[in-house]
Amino acid sequence: MDIYLTNLATSDRLRFPMLPAEISVKLANQFGSYTILDIGEVKIPSGTALDTISWSGIFPGEKRRNAPYVFEWKDPKAIYRWIGSLKTQHGKPVKARLLITETPINCDVYLSHFTGTPTGGYGDINYSLALIQAKDIRISADTAASPATLNQSAAAAERTAPKKEETYTIASGDSLWKIAQKVYGKGSDYTRLYEANKDMVGSNPNLIRPGQVLTIP
Numbered sequence: 001m002d003i004y005l006t007n008l009a010t011s012d013r014l015r016f017p018m019l020p021a022e023i024s025v026k027l028a029n030q031f032g033s034y035t036i037l038d039i040g041e042v043k044i045p046s047g048t049a050l051d052t053i054s055w056s057g058i059f060p061g062e063k064r065r066n067a068p069y070v071f072e073w074k075d076p077k078a079i080y081r082w083i084g085s086l087k088t089q090h091g092k093p094v095k096a097r098l099l100i101t102e103t104p105i106n107c108d109v110y111l112s113h114f115t116g117t118p119t120g121g122y123g124d125i126n127y128s129l130a131l132i133q134a135k136d137i138r139i140s141a142d143t144a145a146s147p148a149t150l151n152q153s154a155a156a157a158e159r160t161a162p163k164k165e166e167t168y169t170i171a172s173g174d175s176l177w178k179i180a181q182k183v184y185g186k187g188s189d190y191t192r193l194y195e196a197n198k199d200m201v202g203s204n205p206n207l208i209r210p211g212q213v214l215t216i217p
Helices: 076-084 147-160 176-184 187-196
Strands: 003-007 013-015 022-027 030-035 052-059 096-100 106-119 124-133 166-169 213-216
Touching: 013 076, 052 076, 052 106, 052 166, 076 106, 076 124, 124 166, 166 176, 176 187, 187 213
Parallel strands: none
Antiparallel strands: 003 013, 003 096, 022 030, 022 052, 052 124, 096 106, 106 124, 166 213
């Protein structure tokens, strides 16, 4: 399995040098975590448009460039800059294409969230990444010819569109209590997070894992 991200503006392609332990896929209101490194079958749902895809991983430093688990080593600082360049160009987000081999994931995306932290004595950068599927909006000739119709349609869409959910990608050392303190100001509100994400977290609210994406109600 390989992960490729291509900048569609420049055609530059990045092959991620190390695979993450897990990739989290949000499908509308459903979450799925897919084990990559552990032994077991990787199952990716088909027939449903992807919403967000996220994972956490490592850009390996110079001292690990020849390790057997590293593919096409690149300077982690250069990778960090490359991904950061997807944020905006001329005031607009840059469209990219995500391909994860051996899965059905092959789609255009925008960068939603990206952070990186230098760590350890190997020159590594630990990172967290979230991508949102890019969807084109097409306007028919009849609609485009009528600004009034456009305004009416936009107003109707705003009234009927569901409220956009906020999300939080779990990092190492997080707990639902700590996350509730960050987003609500009170750790005791962790139960709100748990009830909204119970299907993903499971029966034990203390067992959350880095890379999982929580819905913030």
